[in-house]
Structure formats: structure tokens, C-alpha cells
Amino acid sequence: MMMLQPPVRQDMIPLARVIEFTCQKAYTDLNLLSELLHSKNDMERKIELVKYLSRVRYTLIRLLALVKWASGAGRVDQCDQIIAYLEEQSGLMFGTANWLMELAKGALTSARLPPFATIMAVDVFTQHTYTRLPACVKRLAGIPPAPIKPWEQRECLEQLDCLILYRLTITEIPTAMRQIKVYNGRAVLTVPHEFSVSLTLMSDSLSNPWRILNIKCLLRDLHTGRGKPLVHPLQMQWLHQRCQDRIISKDFDPRPPLVHLYDMLHSFCTFLQLDLLYEQACRLIRLRFGDLLAVEKYTAGSSLQLVYWRDLRRPATAGYRVRGHGLRLHTDPLDARRPICVTHFPDLPDSDATSIGRCIRSDELSLERLLDRTIQCRCRDLLYRAYKLLALLVAEPPARSAESLTLSLLQPAATHERLSIGVNAYRGLYSVRLPASGGRPCPHVAELEDRLNEDQPSLRRVALALAGL
Known part of the structure; x- marks a missing residue:
């Protein structure tokens, strides 16, 4: 087998040229030194000659070492030839592997043999006719597939319900979303008086995210909207898409998906x-x-x-x-x-x-x-405060009811002689009424009313107002 020559590198130079350059350098330096020594004294000439001889000696020693090394360079050449051969073989191997990979992914993908119609061949040989046709004939002819049977639907939904229950048991769920109902392949999570969301799963993989089927807002205002939804369907659609995008992307938020879903919907409802x-x-x-x-x-x-x-x-x-x-x-x-x-x-x-x-x-x-x-x-609290105040001033405590206090001015007293004390629900002020006055303004009643409506009612002033009655 013919050995390959090692490649000539750019940093290599023939040995003969090195010897030639060394001799020319020594001769040129010697000529230059002979011209310069005429202008120097004897001591300087000796110094320059010693420097020249030392420099030439050092160069010739290096050249001698190089010549001795070159005498055994045959083994180095053999190693270079071996390395060159191995590099060539490696390049061929890599090129072949790349070509085979391109061939496998490109041309061979569509160059596969179809499966042999063994069953059809047996039918032709035994029955002399075709009893089976390829399934693609139905699709090409536009024949719809056979509908799923009811028992298959029930079985599929039951399996999906079990899968959803399993996922719910291993998923962190906020406390407010504990009203959960699983049926027909979906889980309905309800937060009372806020929202209801329906979820399902597309596969049994734990990495598969929840899919939101529907979001309902449970807030109603019977006074203005007559119970109609407060959120426009387009807004609910935007909210649906936004929530779905958030719980699908795990890199967006580290919170568990149902916790993140609750935080978003609860913030919206709030x-x-x-x-x-x-x-x-x-x-x-x-x-x-x-x-x-x-x-x-x-x-x-x-x-x-x-x-x-x-x-x-x-x-x-x-x-x-x-x-x-x-x-x-x-x-x-x-x-x-x-x-x-x-x-x-x-x-x-x-x-x-x-x-x-x-x-x-x-x-x-x-x-x-x-x-x-x-x-x-607040009215009940104000009446209780008035009751405690008046109980200290009169012998018989006033009669209490849910809306007023009744104080007898005389003993015994008729109905029109009893003082009625109530609270104005619009202003939060005491209202004192005496039926015996016949609806006419009574300064003593007005004074008692003013004393009770003070920021800090004085026991002495209230007593004086009662004494005037």
C-alpha cells in the first residue's frame, strides 16, 4: 500500500535553506564588521570581534543540533504519514455517516415498501373474489365513521371522572374552592357568591394542564340589571382565554394551577x-x-x-x-x-x-x-344609651321596644301623656314626641331633644330638660 505523504505545513522550511541563510548571515555580519573596525581603537576592535565570534558560535551550535536531529527525521516522517492517513479515514467516516443520516431523513422516508396484502391474496386464491376493501375507501367516499355507542360514552366519562378525582386529590386547592362536583367528565369548582369554573383533562399524563371549559360569574344586581349578567360575554371570553394561558405556562408563575386560577378569578370578582x-x-x-x-x-x-x-x-x-x-x-x-x-x-x-x-x-x-x-x-345602640341615661333620672325606667322608648311623665299617665323617644334613621338623631302637645311645637320637648343629641349628653342638662316637662 502506498503511504501518503504528510501535508506540507506553512511553518516548515527546508534544512538546506536554513544552512544557506546561516552562512549568508555570518558572512554579511563579517563584512559589515570589517568596514566599521577602521574607525575604532584596538580595544574596541577586540570587543567587537569577541561579540561577533560569540554570536556566530551560538548560531552554528543551534544549526549543528538541528542537523543532528534531521539525521533521524525518518521516523518523524513515518508518524506524520500515519497521522495523515488516519485523518483521511476519519474524514471519510464522518462524511459517510452524514450522508447516511441525510439519506435516512430525506429520501428513504418516502421510499418504504407498502405492506403486502396477504389477507386479500388469500381471499382471491380461495374464494376467487375480493371480500375486503381498504379502510381508506370510506374516507375517500365521504362515508362518516360509525357513531360511538352509549355504553362506550358512559364508560369513557366514568374513566375520565376517576382521572379528574385523582388529579384533584394530589393538587393543592384553595379553601374557598372546596365546593367541588365531578360529573360527565368535568369538575365544577364553585366559590359561593363569586364564580363557578368547569375544568377537565385531555389525557392521563400528570404534566398535562387543566383545561377550562366554562367560567360563570355568580354576581347579580336585581335593582339595576334585573338579575342579568354583569359581565359581557366578550369580557368573559377574554377572561377565559387569559386564565387558560396563565395556568398552561408553568414558567409564568410558580403557584399551583388551581391556586393561581382562584387568585385571578377572586381578584376579578372583588x-x-x-x-x-x-x-x-x-x-x-x-x-x-x-x-x-x-x-x-x-x-x-x-x-x-x-x-x-x-x-x-x-x-x-x-x-x-x-x-x-x-x-x-x-x-x-x-x-x-x-x-x-x-x-x-x-x-x-x-x-x-x-x-x-x-x-x-x-x-x-x-x-x-x-x-x-x-x-x-346603630339605632338600637342609641336607644340603649338613652335608656341607660334616663334610667338614672326617673323612678320608673322607660319602656323599651325595637324602635322607641316610652317614658311616663305622670303616675298614673294616660297614653297621650307618655313621652316617646325614637331615632331618626336618616340623620341618626334622637326624636322626642309628646302626643299631649297635639302636634304643636313644644320648647321643652325641643330642649330635651337637643340635650340628647349632644356629642356627650350631660346628665344634669337632661335632668333639667325633663324637669321642664
Whole structure:
């Protein structure tokens, strides 16, 4: 086999040329030195000659070493030839492998032999006719496939229900979404008074994400929309697509998919609830309360603060704020997943605050009912304060009812001689009425009413007003 010659590299030079360059360099330096030595003294000439001889000696020693190494360069040439041969074979192997890969992915993909029609050949040989036709004939002829049988549908849906139940058991679910119903291959998760979402799965793989089938908003306003949906179908479609994109992409948010889904829908419903309550507040101010109710602050999606029972008898100046009671509807600052909270100022007893909070979590979101319930609790509290005050001043405590106090001025007293004390639900002020006055203005009754309506009623002043009656 003929050995390949090693490739000539650009950094190689023949040995004869190196010897020639060395001799020319020594001769040229010697001529230059002979011309320069005439102008120097004897000592300098000796120094220059020593430098020249040392330099030439060093160069000739290096050349001698190179000549001795070149005498055994045959083995190096053989190694270079072997390396060149191996590199050539490696290039051929790589080229062949690349060509075979291109051939397998390109030309051979469509160059496969069709399966032999063994069954059809047996039919022809035994029965001398075709009894079977390819299944593609139905598709080419436009024949629809056979419908799925009812028992197959039931079996498929039952298996899908089992798969959904398994996925729900291993998936983190928010506490508010624990109302779950699985049927007909879907899971319906409901958050009362907020939303309902239907989910399903496309395969049994744990990496396969949930698919949202439907989202329903459970908020209704019977006063303005007559119970119609508050969200336009196009908005619900946009919300559906947005939520689906968020729970499909795991890189977008590290939260579990159902937790992320609840956070998005709960935030949307909270924003919608506060916006609906704000619109109801504006309607109540316009149609019922007027200046006695005001929206002090509204932050979309965060809080709504209302002031009622505003004392408009005093003018509002830069240094004085109109007195009144208020309530604040807001999200929980510690846990955004909780429903809307109601904060009262001044504070109400815990039992009353709890019962009022249930008005927000009802099927119908009504600010009017919330205000009515709050004002009833406030009126009952004011009547109880008046009862404790008057019980210290009279021998017989006044008779209490749900809406008023009845105080007997005489003993015994007729019905028209009894003083009736109630609370104006619109203004939050005491209203004192004496039937014996016949509807005419009575200064003593008006004075008692003013004393009770003071910010801090004085026991002595109330006693003087009662003595005047």
C-alpha cells in the first residue's frame, strides 16, 4: 500500500535553506564588521570581534543540533504519514455517516415498501373474489365513521371522572374552592357568591394542564340589571382565554394551577363587587339619602369608604370635618384570598358586625340592605344609651321596644301623656314626641331633644330638660 505523504505545513522550511541563510548571515555580519573596525581603537576592535565570534558560535551550535536531529527525521516522517492517513479515514467516516443520516431523513422516508396484502391474496386464491376493501375507501367516499355507542360514552366519562378525582386529590386547592362536583367528565369548582369554573383533562399524563371549559360569574344586581349578567360575554371570553394561558405556562408563575386560577378569578370578582357597591352608593345618594350619605373614598379593586348620618347642622370648614358614622368595604390586608371585609367606625359589637357581614356574602349583593342593617344596629345602640341615661333620672325606667322608648311623665299617665323617644334613621338623631302637645311645637320637648343629641349628653342638662316637662 502506498503511504501518503504528510501535508506540507506553512511553518516548515527546508534544512538546506536554513544552512544557506546561516552562512549568508555570518558572512554579511563579517563584512559589515570589517568596514566599521577602521574607525575604532584596538580595544574596541577586540570587543567587537569577541561579540561577533560569540554570536556566530551560538548560531552554528543551534544549526549543528538541528542537523543532528534531521539525521533521524525518518521516523518523524513515518508518524506524520500515519497521522495523515488516519485523518483521511476519519474524514471519510464522518462524511459517510452524514450522508447516511441525510439519506435516512430525506429520501428513504418516502421510499418504504407498502405492506403486502396477504389477507386479500388469500381471499382471491380461495374464494376467487375480493371480500375486503381498504379502510381508506370510506374516507375517500365521504362515508362518516360509525357513531360511538352509549355504553362506550358512559364508560369513557366514568374513566375520565376517576382521572379528574385523582388529579384533584394530589393538587393543592384553595379553601374557598372546596365546593367541588365531578360529573360527565368535568369538575365544577364553585366559590359561593363569586364564580363557578368547569375544568377537565385531555389525557392521563400528570404534566398535562387543566383545561377550562366554562367560567360563570355568580354576581347579580336585581335593582339595576334585573338579575342579568354583569359581565359581557366578550369580557368573559377574554377572561377565559387569559386564565387558560396563565395556568398552561408553568414558567409564568410558580403557584399551583388551581391556586393561581382562584387568585385571578377572586381578584376579578372583588373588583366587580366593589365597583357594583360604588354604583349602588351613587344611586342611593341620588334617589334616597341625598347629602346624608357620601362616598368618602373609593379605590378601584381595593376599598370603598362611606359616611352616613352626617351632621349637616354645622358648616364644614377647613378646621372642622362634618361629623358622621361610616363603614369601609375593603379587601383583607393580611390575606387577599378572603372575601370582602366590612369595617365600622365607630366600632360595633362583634355580634352585630358579624350579622352585618353576612349581607355581603349573600346571593344578592345589596348596599341598601347593608346600610339598613347597619342603621338598625346603630339605632338600637342609641336607644340603649338613652335608656341607660334616663334610667338614672326617673323612678320608673322607660319602656323599651325595637324602635322607641316610652317614658311616663305622670303616675298614673294616660297614653297621650307618655313621652316617646325614637331615632331618626336618616340623620341618626334622637326624636322626642309628646302626643299631649297635639302636634304643636313644644320648647321643652325641643330642649330635651337637643340635650340628647349632644356629642356627650350631660346628665344634669337632661335632668333639667325633663324637669321642664
